[in-house]
Amino acid sequence: MTSDELPATEKVRIASDFLLQSPPGEFNEVFNDVRMLVNNDAILEQGCAPAVAQYNKEQYIPVKIDGTETLITQYNELPDGRFFDPKTKKVFRYDHLRKEASDFQPAHGEIEENDFQPAHGEIEEKLEPWRKALQAEADHYIDEHFHNTGVATVFAQKGSIILCVESHQFQPKNYWNGRWRSTWKLPNHEGKSSSQEINGVVRLQVHYYEDGNVQLISNKEFSAKVQLHADREKSAKEILRIISEAESAYQNAVQENYIAMSDTTFKALRRQLPITRSKLDWLKLQTYRIAQDMKPQ
Known part of the structure; x- marks a missing residue:
């Protein structure tokens, strides 16, 4: 069965799967390739729209608003x-x-209590000062550890506090791209000392494609106890200190593991050089074959 014989729903499913697997910084390239395969812009743009939106939300795509950045x-x-x-x-x-x-608009009263921060009411009065304190410390954390390549946004959703962090480096000229994402569910501050728990997950994806195609995809879950204080700002500093230690330890572990794999696992996967002791020029492969076919029999 050719691609033209596939039903539209199957084309949408296959194309959506490709799009959702796009490496960081390479979505446009994957989209253009899928576009050529599907050969139907209407099916691609309409049928795959949910997959495109899901990809952006999962990747925590940054967006600028009034001189600052937030995340999708x-x-x-x-x-x-x-x-x-x-x-x-x-x-x-x-x-x-x-x-x-x-279409930027002031939130006013259109955000209902069941969605995010309401415009009025007890939940907003309780969570917004705490959210702002966490946001201020998260911004300091980004400036110190991500060298102006990261974005942190603290969300208050349905009575919960969520911290999302995104940082990326796109180096297509050097044949690699990568993205760091972390999500932390933080406790509410009740204005008194208490021991609470924070939970988080860090996701790292790097794609290296010079003379090959290698991806590093790593996820790590965290759980830690934090001592909250009556002072809101002091509690926010303590939470970000714990997050900083956890993420730094994870990053160091990934680097150490990568160095070990470079010296052992990667070398065991394939020859560093073929028997000829020289790299094969893949661009000339077809030329080699043609030359062989032209030899007198």
Whole structure:
């Protein structure tokens, strides 16, 4: 069966799977390749729209609003498909395919209590000062550890506090791209000393494709106890200290494991050089074959 004989629903499913597996920084390249395979822009743009939106939310795509940056995530998506930025208190529309934000509006009272921070009421009065304190410490953490390549946004959703961190490095000229993401569920601050638990997961994905195709995909879950204090700012500093230690330890472990694998596992996977002791020029492979066919029999 050829691709033209596949039903539209099957084409959408296959194309969506390809798009969701796009390495960081290479979504446009994958989209263009899939576009050639599907050969139907209507099916691709309409049928695959949910997959494109899911990819952006899972990857924590950063977006600029009023000189600051927030993230596109499931934690700030409104029921009508718009997004809410807790830093600027604005809602906006996001074009997932073009990765462009537009139609910025003050949140006012349109965000209901069951969605995110309400415009009025007890939940906002209770969570917003705590969210701001955490956001301030998260910004310090980003400036110190991610060298202006990261974005952290603290969301207050349905009575919970969620911290999302994203950082990426795209180096297509050097044949590699990578993205760091972490998600932390943080305790609420009740204005008194207490022992609470924080839970998080760190996701790292790196794609290296010079003379080959290698991907590093790693996930790590964390759980730790934190001692909250009556002072809100002091508690926020303690939480970010624990997060910093956990993420730094994870990064060091990944680096050590990568060095060990470079010296052992990768070398065992294949010859460093073929028997000829020289690398094969893949671009000339067809030329080699043609030359062989032209030899007199």
